[in-house]
Amino acid sequence: MFYLGVDIGGTSIKGGMVTKDGKLFDTFKMPVIKNEEPEKNIKKLVTLIEKFIKDYNYKKEEIVGVGVGVPGIIDSTHGIVTYSGNLKWFDLPLKKILEDSLGLPVKITNDANAAALAEAKFGLGNKYKSFLMITLGTGIGSGIVIDGKMYAGNFGKGAEFGHSLLVMDGRQCSCGRKGCLEAYASATALVKDTKIMMELHKDSLMWKISEKYGAVSARVPFEAAKERDPYAIELVDYYVKCLSEGLINYFNTFRPEAVILSGGIAEEGEFLISKIRNYCQEHDYGIKLCPPVDIVKSLIGYDSGKIGAAALFID
Amino acid sequence: MFYLGVDIGGTSIKGGMVTKDGKLFDTFKMPVIKNEEPEKNIKKLVTLIEKFIKDYNYKKEEIVGVGVGVPGIIDSTHGIVTYSGNLKWFDLPLKKILEDSLGLPVKITNDANAAALAEAKFGLGNKYKSFLMITLGTGIGSGIVIDGKMYAGNFGKGAEFGHSLLVMDGRQCSCGRKGCLEAYASATALVKDTKIMMELHKDSLMWKISEKYGAVSARVPFEAAKERDPYAIELVDYYVKCLSEGLINYFNTFRPEAVILSGGIAEEGEFLISKIRNYCQEHDYGIKLCPPVDIVKSLIGYDSGKIGAAALFID
Numbered sequence: 049m050f051y052l053g054v055d056i057g058g059t060s061i062k063g064g065m066v067t068k069d070g071k072l073f074d075t076f077k078m079p080v081i082k083n084e085e086p087e088k089n090i091k092k093l094v095t096l097i098e099k100f101i102k103d104y105n106y107k108k109e110e111i112v113g114v115g116v117g118v119p120g121i122i123d124s125t126h127g128i129v130t131y132s133g134n135l136k137w138f139d140l141p142l143k144k145i146l147e148d149s150l151g152l153p154v155k156i157t158n159d160a161n162a163a164a165l166a167e168a169k170f171g172l173g174n175k176y177k178s179f180l181m182i183t184l185g186t187g188i189g190s191g192i193v194i195d196g197k198m199y200a201g202n203f204g205k206g207a208e209f210g211h212s213l214l215v216m217d218g219r220q221c222s223c224g225r226k227g228c229l230e231a232y233a234s235a236t237a238l239v240k241d242t243k244i245m246m247e248l249h250k251d252s253l254m255w256k257i258s259e260k261y262g263a264v265s266a267r268v269p270f271e272a273a274k275e276r277d278p279y280a281i282e283l284v285d286y287y288v289k290c291l292s293e294g295l296i297n298y299f300n301t302f303r304p305e306a307v308i309l310s311g312g313i314a315e316e317g318e319f320l321i322s323k324i325r326n327y328c329q330e331h332d333y334g335i336k337l338c339p340p341v342d343i344v345k346s347l348i349g350y351d352s353g354k355i356g357a358a359a360l361f362i363d
Numbered sequence: 364m365f366y367l368g369v370d371i372g373g374t375s376i377k378g379g380m381v382t383k384d385g386k387l388f389d390t391f392k393m394p395v396i397k398n399e400e401p402e403k404n405i406k407k408l409v410t411l412i413e414k415f416i417k418d419y420n421y422k423k424e425e426i427v428g429v430g431v432g433v434p435g436i437i438d439s440t441h442g443i444v445t446y447s448g449n450l451k452w453f454d455l456p457l458k459k460i461l462e463d464s465l466g467l468p469v470k471i472t473n474d475a476n477a478a479a480l481a482e483a484k485f486g487l488g489n490k491y492k493s494f495l496m497i498t499l500g501t502g503i504g505s506g507i508v509i510d511g512k513m514y515a516g517n518f519g520k521g522a523e524f525g526h527s528l529l530v531m532d533g534r535q536c537s538c539g540r541k542g543c544l545e546a547y548a549s550a551t552a553l554v555k556d557t558k559i560m561m562e563l564h565k566d567s568l569m570w571k572i573s574e575k576y577g578a579v580s581a582r583v584p585f586e587a588a589k590e591r592d593p594y595a596i597e598l599v600d601y602y603v604k605c606l607s608e609g610l611i612n613y614f615n616t617f618r619p620e621a622v623i624l625s626g627g628i629a630e631e632g633e634f635l636i637s638k639i640r641n642y643c644q645e646h647d648y649g650i651k652l653c654p655p656v657d658i659v660k661s662l663i664g665y666d667s668g669k670i671g672a673a674a675l676f677i678d
Contacts, residue, residue, distance in 0.1 A: 121652050130652045178517065194514060201618030202493065205653045212612035214531050216605070225611070225646065290531070296540070297527035301616065303516030331540065337436050337445045338520045 053358030164191020368673030385485030479506020
């Protein structure tokens with residue numbers, strides 16, 4: 049039997065067929081057309097899935113179900129996309145629409161929860177029973193796994209770590225609150241801080257590195273910090289401090305076995321993660337008295353959205 | 364069959380016999396002698412329990428077990444009090460000591476977790492499957508109940524909400540971090556703020572109310588605010604803001620069905636809780652899109668420590 053996983057993003061929709069043991073093989077991808085009626089994008093997706101099933105010679109009887117990960121606030125109990133800011137979807141009964149069109153069972157979840165589920169079932173979940181997955185991208189996503197099971201909150205609307213405070217009355221966050229972790233430790237926040245730092249220091253190496261990439265991205269301060277650019281080091285240190293303070297909040301709240309980092313910024317790997325470990329070790333409340341929390345990079349990485357969505361149907 | 368529940372506090376040890384359905388009847392109480400060897404206090408406790416069992420004509424065969432709640436960092440898996448700041452206990456194998464002395468099975472847990480367990484089994488847990496219990500006292504304790512079960516973190520050392528940040532680099536907290544919620548929203552913090560406000564405003568009604576009680580307690584600003592003392596109103600508003608911002612963090616993290624408040628400050632009742640509800644409704648991330656979180660006062664209240672400790676043995 050097979051499980052179809054679909055990962056809906058702000059710019060593209062990716063999918064693929066997954067086996068019971070979490071192996072992804074045949075895949076597909078389509079762009080999301082912005083500012084279009086949701087129905088049009090979904091109609092295209094349905095056509096693409098039907099073509100994919102046909103092209104790869106699957107039989108519908110072989111497909112247990114279609115799992116879909118969507119960024120935003122998802123009512124997974126009722127299969128409704130309550131609100132997705134990136135997609136401009138609002139109160140969309142996605143499960144029903146897809147089931148009616150495809151004639152297959154459908155389940156939907158938040159994209160970060162899907163990534164955490166993939167890690168729980170087929171990644172570091174083999175090592176850790178209880179962990180937090182933090183996705184460091186445009187925003188900060190998160191998933192909670194307790195004793196091997198996802199905890200998604202009432203109607204699947206919890207686990208929004210990015211929107212807990214770092215600084216009361218601090219930076220304006222896209223969610224409406226002021227001072228959320230996301231406003232300090234997302235890639236978006238780091239890029240903003242980098243641009244300000246560059247404007248203040250025209251002699252920074254970051255100018256040269258940005259030119260190489262054609263834009264100021266979150267990679268710029270990390271690459272410049274490795275080259276010992278003092279302004280980039282300051283940026284990275286502040287980023288590490290903000291992210292680590294956020295992580296310590298979750299340590300004290302959950303005391304999980306591990307925090308697993310994924311998303312673009314996690315790709316900075318040990319250069320970043322070793323700094324986070326050091327900071328947390330120095331500042332964790334009661335660290336000497338509590339079991340330490342492992343801080344590690346996701347094992348599954350890029351495909352976790354698709355695999356985790358499919359895993360909604362895998363026991 | 365009966366279940367013995369013991370609630371160890373910083374100033375007294377309270378205990379009582381509990382039935383399978385959570386009814387507390389015969390009780391005992393003894394003072395904790397400060398700065399004494401932990402063994403001396405425990406020896407006294409053992410003698411008292413033996414006397415209690417004898418005086419009330421219980422048979423040891425009727426007692427399923429002795430549950431004990433202790434403030435601090437508890438390794439409930441191994442039955443060790445890792446650290447209790449109030450009691451000055453450190454790495455104390457409490458479970459083993461009591462089992463050897465009493466000849467009865469013993470389980471230990473954090474006192475806030477015990478209170479949450481009592482509420483889950485015999486209080487508002489009938490209404491809410493997933494909730495957070497927040498204890499507003501000298502410090503801020505907390506317990507997490509998910510689908511009717513306690514979540515206490517790795518080795519039972521999680522659920523320390525009081526030590527997640529409200530303000531990075533903010534007020535010094537007793538735990539070593541700077542800016543924890545406990546440093547803003549505990550009774551201790553409120554009393555500190557009240558004293559400062561009183562020094563600044565000799566005309567405040569809070570002077571008269573403090574005289575009545577013989578000390579500045581957390582009740583003083585609440586009572587003065589009800590009498591429309593402007594300085595007290597400012598204090599209460601700031602307290603409500605700090606506590607509510609902390610609660611919203613947990614809403615976004617857990618999206619539980621309810622947050623249940625207990626401890627001394629929760630005794631302020633609807634005067635306080637209605638203000639918290641209003642603040643949270645105005646500032647909750649995505650409140651219009653997410654299921655609302657009920658904010659209510661504990662049903663069990665004062666006895667929850669004893670009943671919850673006993674409940675460690677009740678299926």
